[in-house]
Amino acid sequence: MVKTKSSDGIRVSIVLSVVFSTSIAVVLVLGFFSQKIEVFFRFDSGSRGESRVKIAELLAAAPGRDEFRAVISSEFPPRFNSSACTTMPAAARRANNELEQGVARARAAIRKAASITTNSSVITIKNNGDILSSKIYRNPRAFYRSYMEMERRFKIFVYEEGDLPLVHDGPCKDIYSSEGRFIHEMEHGTNRFRTRNAKAAHVYFLPFSVAWMVKYLYNPNTYELTPLKEFVSDYVRLISTKHPFWNRTQGADHFMLSCHDWGPRATQGNPFLYNTSIRVLCNANSSEGFNPQKDVSLPEIHLYGGSINPKLRLPPKPNIARPYLAFFAGGVQAQSGLSFSTIGKAMTMTFNGYEVASPRIVEAIYAECIPVILSDHYVLPFSDVLKWEAFSIQVELYDIPRLKEILMAVSEEKYVELKKGLRSVRRHFVLNQPVDRFDVFHMILHSVWLRRLNLRSVV
């Protein structure tokens, strides 16, 4: 059953059919057609990789959706002899070399792990009972090695500049909670990644909250984002004059995080932040400047009143009766009203969820309800390590008229496999306090870590 609401508030239900005794969540995140991103790490060849990173550069890798490839496949000549180096004091250079050598060792370890080939598709890590299957992970060994290297080495410096509430805080309730929770964890959490020694850091975090900028700086209904951009611009100016780190890589080893729809626009306040830095964004719209080579897709998690919906906190009971084939959760942008005419007006109105990301995806995962993702421009969270096709169904937008047919064609076996997949990835989408290994906090960090690994220092 696809349930939608028309613009005048009348509920319209399109009954599909009752096939399985379980449901499938249809998550319509974005209504646009375009070619999928096929090439990762196409640095210097497209219009996007334009950023002029002088002392650091992204590794180029074989085309493919696997971000590990950059780490794994590229040749890695140490390049510690450029002229930029001479501006760095000897002690700083030594510290930096040590840091880079650590990163190089991590890369080598990951590459080695990835190169092991056996006929078995499942690896079992015996220490703690973790089972990582190649059905779910693009490269389970590479992921596990990379995760361990991250735990062992990764250090993040959090800038202390800036005042509350715009910096060092963020919303921990409702739809922007991914933003506040992450900032709070970095500022006050017990995780092992934060370092107070800026010289020992691999990446530098700019702990401002775009959601709070919208709350405190934005003049409602004006759609005027200049105050947000100015704030971001001032903040980058502040940290780049007070500290040497930004100028060293023009922001390539710096990251910001936002779950607000306007996160991407706010980062336009500084061209290098936009084009060079790692931006961790819920609004991961690849046709709006989101660059999966360097940016990270952040899952949107809706915390009602500050906590996960109690109904979703525990995995559902195994034999719960689910009478509907599918339910519709999500929105279509009103002005985007393209090509839904075939399925009737019912689908062209708006629910909520105007931007690419939608908390419905994570809710579907919590509820073990297979997400059906109808979106072309959305870069799915953690898609650099997870095979989304192992636990979701992706339907092209032009196939929406055939939605019923497509969902009905999913065999019982396939359905059982997808559910199994959901159960194994669930932990990667769960927010814990305190944080727990492999949970969403660590997965976000791992995405940042991967992008840092793929940054080659040519200092």
Ligand SMILES: *[C@@H]1O[C@H](CO)[C@@H](O)[C@H](O)[C@H]1NC(C)=O
């Ligand atoms: C570093 O030195 C080597 C050999 O002296 C040279 O081939 C290479 O081009 C230099 N690299 C840079 C970035 O200057």
Ligand SMILES: *[C@@H]1O[C@H](CO)[C@@H](O)[C@H](O)[C@H]1NC(C)=O
């Ligand atoms: C692994 O597969 C290859 C080819 O598929 C086969 O030749 C080889 O004998 C297999 N090895 C083992 C240990 O099963």
Ligand SMILES: *[C@@H]1O[C@H](CO)[C@@H](O)[C@H](O)[C@H]1NC(C)=O
């Ligand atoms: C970084 O570069 C900017 C612009 O070129 C300059 O104003 C600033 O002083 C530099 N920062 C440091 C710490 O040298």
Ligand SMILES: *[C@@H]1O[C@H](CO)[C@@H](O)[C@H](O)[C@H]1NC(C)=O
């Ligand atoms: C990012 O780079 C592109 C290509 O060089 C440029 O057109 C654009 O203005 C830059 N973005 C920002 C926000 O400066």
Ligand SMILES: *[C@@H]1O[C@H](CO)[C@@H](O)[C@H](O)[C@H]1NC(C)=O
């Ligand atoms: C995604 O980006 C495209 C291109 O800029 C834009 O037209 C569209 O509105 C964006 N989609 C959403 C849902 O924001």
